[in-house]
Amino acid sequence: MSGPTRVYVARLSGLPVYDPNGDQVGKVRDVVAMLRQGTQPPRVLGLVVEVFARRRIFVPMTRVTSVDVGHVITTGLINMRRFEQRTTEILVLGEMLDRTVTIRETETTGVVFDMAMEQWRTKDWVLSKVAVREGSKRFRRRGQSHVLDWTDVSGFAQVEEGQGATHILAAFDSMRAADLAAVLHDLSPKRRKEIAAALNDERLADVLEELPEDDQVEILAGLDTERAADVLEEMSPDDAADLIAELPTETAERLLTLMEPDEAEDVRRLLTYEERTAGGLMTSEPVILPVDATVADALAHVRNAELSPALAAMIYVCRPPLETPTGRFIGVGHIQRLLREPPSELVSAALDTDLDGLRPDDSLTAVSKYLATYNLVAAPVLDDEGRLLGAVTVDDVLDHLLPADWRDNDQPQEVDHDGS
Template structure:
């Protein structure tokens, strides 16, 4: 964790003392010198009541930015304890795409109440954004976009820009026709370096990269990453300019997608809201389905053990290595699936090069398996299990590692090919499959080598 000096705010104890002694004017002066993102981190460190008091001291401009930067429990506390009228004023101050993102994380009842208290124009824009399907470009875009006309001169364009009250970004200036259809783009740098009497049409590039309003947010993030854009125009099916998505929104997408993937890798459905805003029963509902499915799948391991019960009764020492065998297979599979899913995300691995990826992972699995087998045979001999059982363990470990890397390589790639999120069927599911099949391999080798 970064220290207070790094984050550019006074020690927590000093702030708590200022609040306790009622020296709020002094504290307010200090807060004005701190960046809103740092204030949001500061609120996370404070007790709830103190955090709310500090938040109430902020001007509406700073408070709106702080509200946008907060997350998790402190955001929930602010929504519960700050007056609705003030919250609505803060949402009016935010860019409408950020306001929409804030509201979509709230329960419908609270969200509707706050929208009803916002200024009519801002409320209408937020409702329009929320009407688009979740996780699409339409939900993420802002309508505060600068649109130019091709016949304008540079001088006229600058007069127009000076008249604007607000704009999300001016990195790129988009050109539209009389029907608001996107026909060109002019970088701000080009505009600044041009002569006053030149026209926009003479400067604009007609090769404009845009995304449809229905584009999935993952596709949008990949688009921005591939072409290194700061901002991307969003268009209707008729190529009308509807808004723009900026790079800060794309960074939020990456954070959201990574969070979802981590939760799915753990065998749980992603949470729709910040952690502390979700009730215990909602968390249970998100987890119970996969937990029951994995429970049923895990019974396969029990079935395999039951199938070879006679062999276990004859050679009790085989039971010593059950957890070692299943653990090694599961761990090797987890390592592989994490690498493969990351490669799929970066578009480095796909169905067309499945064979190359499989051979690479099998080669790694063979070397790892041989190393684990060497350690395994030493462990078995130290437990005085006899040479034959030690040989079974030494042969099983390389085979199970190769098998687990195969499963962990093939399943995510095939799932991605058929547009199934590979994280959904990876992690615990692959480990469960490897456990059952690994035991089958282990006991089959034991039966063959020991002649039982």
């Protein structure tokens, strides 16, 4: 083992993991430890590493040859089976940060904001140090911070209700919503609820859109009704509709009543369509522009960071009104084509008017064939009067083409990273 003998765990989050050849295996997402009796420091068993397709695997510390600034190096045979936490194991980032502990010497309490692991002469790795911040007695002032030996604190053995999530979210702050969703999926229901409570509405909405339906329903049920409605408003209408469809009828109606009328109306309309149809797949909020919009207008609209890449690939030109269902649909503007036009040019001069569009009752198979036939990542959905109802994007199509448990459907395999 090379590198420093003491490593702070929060700094490991997101570090790339390499094999001896310099090929990246994945990224560190957590550290797995085992609590021991008495005051013995917990033994570090290994790392949770995220590999291809956001699958999380377990890499034993015996396979880790270097933990250094900026990277981790492994060797040997790595089991690619999805990581499943055992009852005797604890996730350091996911479960130990933000714990309230007692400093034995002073009997004061503090919150854990980091932990350090180090390698003993026996070659075992243990959690040797606990970074604790005391509660401040003065308004808006941080309490004192201490780095203490494991034996100097107590409280990890007890189940803590209402555990915070400030420091775990700080460790995962740079994660994409899909990656944070994968982290939450692997945590206990208790910890998922606590972290969800600490996320702001917009971030939680983004994460919910990436979670399996069972997790979505569980997390939403753990929020008070008014906040649940606020989070649904921040979700894409199609994702909000899919989630509401999984709720009991009475709960769904109560949430829709609490939502802003315009947001609720979009969701109610989407709920009228069958799930595996163009209407059930579409979003009611594509980029819609009037016929007198310029190329510069179109490019300004698709710069919106909240748009998915598929939605930002195409604009839809319609007669007023410009809210779905719109006036008569004129055509679509492909952003790649618009990038080749002068900014002052009208988008109507560069429209694709040959696309007939999908109908809301078109099947998932028909939608898939349509996108494949015309090499599209998004497509308009029109009613019988030629009005734009919404747009279907390829990511939603793939989500419904894959098995329902595709996020968990990992086949175990082993990959040799011994560098030979």
